[in-house]
Amino acid sequence: MMNIKVLGTGCARCKSLEKLTVKAVEELNLDATVEKVEDIQKIMEFAVMRTPALVINEKVVLSGQVPKMTELKSLLILNSGAD
Amino acid sequence: MQIKAIKYRLPAVLLLAPAWILLFMYLHRAADFTVFRLFRLEPGTHLTETIRFFVYEVPKVFLLLVLIIFVVGIVRTYFSPEKTRKVLEGKSLFTGHVLAALLGIVTPFCSCSAIPLFLGFVEAGIPLGVTFSFLIAAPMINEVALVLLLGMFGWKVALIYVVTGLSVAILAGFILQKLNLTRYVADWVYRAEVRHMPIEETKPDFRQRVRTGMAAVQEIVGKIWIFILIGIGVGAAAHGFVPDEFLAGALGSQHWYSVPLAILVGVPLYSNAAGVIPIVSVLIEKGVTLGTALAFMMSVIGLSLPEIIILKKVLKWQLIGIFIGVVAAGILLVGLLFNYVLFI
Numbered sequence: 100m101m102n103i104k105v106l107g108t109g110c111a112r113c114k115s116l117e118k119l120t121v122k123a124v125e126e127l128n129l130d131a132t133v134e135k136v137e138d139i140q141k142i143m144e145f146a147v148m149r150t151p152a153l154v155i156n157e158k159v160v161l162s163g164q165v166p167k168m169t170e171l172k173s174l175l176i177l178n179s180g181a182d
Numbered sequence: 183m184q185i186k187a188i189k190y191r192l193p194a195v196l197l198l199a200p201a202w203i204l205l206f207m208y209l210h211r212a213a214d215f216t217v218f219r220l221f222r223l224e225p226g227t228h229l230t231e232t233i234r235f236f237v238y239e240v241p242k243v244f245l246l247l248v249l250i251i252f253v254v255g256i257v258r259t260y261f262s263p264e265k266t267r268k269v270l271e272g273k274s275l276f277t278g279h280v281l282a283a284l285l286g287i288v289t290p291f292c293s294c295s296a297i298p299l300f301l302g303f304v305e306a307g308i309p310l311g312v313t314f315s316f317l318i319a320a321p322m323i324n325e326v327a328l329v330l331l332l333g334m335f336g337w338k339v340a341l342i343y344v345v346t347g348l349s350v351a352i353l354a355g356f357i358l359q360k361l362n363l364t365r366y367v368a369d370w371v372y373r374a375e376v377r378h379m380p381i382e383e384t385k386p387d388f389r390q391r392v393r394t395g396m397a398a399v400q401e402i403v404g405k406i407w408i409f410i411l412i413g414i415g416v417g418a419a420a421h422g423f424v425p426d427e428f429l430a431g432a433l434g435s436q437h438w439y440s441v442p443l444a445i446l447v448g449v450p451l452y453s454n455a456a457g458v459i460p461i462v463s464v465l466i467e468k469g470v471t472l473g474t475a476l477a478f479m480m481s482v483i484g485l486s487l488p489e490i491i492i493l494k495k496v497l498k499w500q501l502i503g504i505f506i507g508v509v510a511a512g513i514l515l516v517g518l519l520f521n522y523v524l525f526i
Contacts, residue, residue: 108297139297139495140370148263148302149295163262163290 101131232422255398286319311359322484327455366501413460441517448481473520
C-alpha cells in the first residue's frame, strides 16, 4: 500500500494540492492513504523548503507547486511500485 | 524523428511577442480614439481626463504585467530555495548579505513558505542576519512592484526602488547579524534534526519553463487584477478631480515628520504592490515627495504585520520587535535621504 503525505502549513495552495491528490488517488483507484501534515516540525523532517510538498512512501517527489492533474497522476503511477 | 521535431518546436506563445509590441506602440492612439471618437467626450474637462487616464493606464499596466511576470516566471525556473541555500552556505558575511538580497528577488518565494525557508536556511548554518536579508528582499522587490513602477513612473523610479530596497535588505540584515540575536529564535529550531535526503525532481526543459511562465501569469494576474483596477480607478479620479499640490501641505518635504508618519501608517496596512502603487502614483502627483512616497510603499509591501506574525512560530517576540524596528529604521533612512539630500 502506498503512503502519500501532503505537506503544508495550511495555505490555499496546500489545500488545493490535498484535494487534487485525493481525487487523483480515487480516479486511479490506487491502494493508498493520503495524509495531511500541517505540523511545521514534522514538515521540516523532510527537508523541504517550499510548501506544498508531496511525499510518496517517505520520498519527496514534488515541492513548491500544485501540478496539473495529468502530471500528478503520472507522478503517482511512477512512484506506486514497491520500493 | 517525430519526437525530435516536437521537442525543438518553438513554443507557440512566443509568437505573440510581435502582437504585444504593436499593441504597446499604438496604445496612446487607441486610447485617444476610444475617448474622443467612440465616447465623443469633450477634451479638457475633469471627467474626460479621468476616463482618458483610466482607458490608457489599464491596458498599459496589464500589457507590462503579462510580459514581465511571464519573463520573471521563466527566469525563476532556473532558481530554487535549495540552490539559493547552497550558494549562501559558507559565504563570508558581506558577500552573504549582498547575495542573499539579490537572490531574494529571483528565487521563487511565497509568504506561506516563509517558515520552511527560514528553518532550511538556519539549519544549513546560514547566519541569521543573512537569512533576514533574504526574507526582507524577497517580498519587497517583486515583479509586480517593478512593473507598476515602470509603467507609472518610468525606469528611473523603478531603479531607485530596487536599489534602495536592496540596500535596506542588506543593511538591516547586517545590523540584525551584529546584534547577535540567536537566543531569540524559538528554542526547538536549533534542536530540530533534519534528515538530509535528496529531493528528486526532474530538470524541466524549455517548453516546461515557458509553461511555468504562463502559469505564473495566470496565477498572479488572476489574483491581483481587481486591486489594479481599483487602484487605477482611484488614481484616475484623483488625476482628474483633485487639485495638484493638494497633499503638499501635510506630506511635503518641509515637514520632518512626513516620512515617519508615512511608515507608521504603512506598516499595519496590508496590501500588495498591485493595490498600493497606483495610490502612490496619485500621492506623488498631488505633491508628496518621492522620499515620503518610497517610504510608504516599502513599509506597506515589505513590512506587513500578517506576514511577520507568521514568523511568530519560529521567532520570539523580542526578535520580531527588533526586526520590525531595524527594517523600519532602514526605510526611514531611505525616505529622509531622498527628501533632504538628493532633491535639494
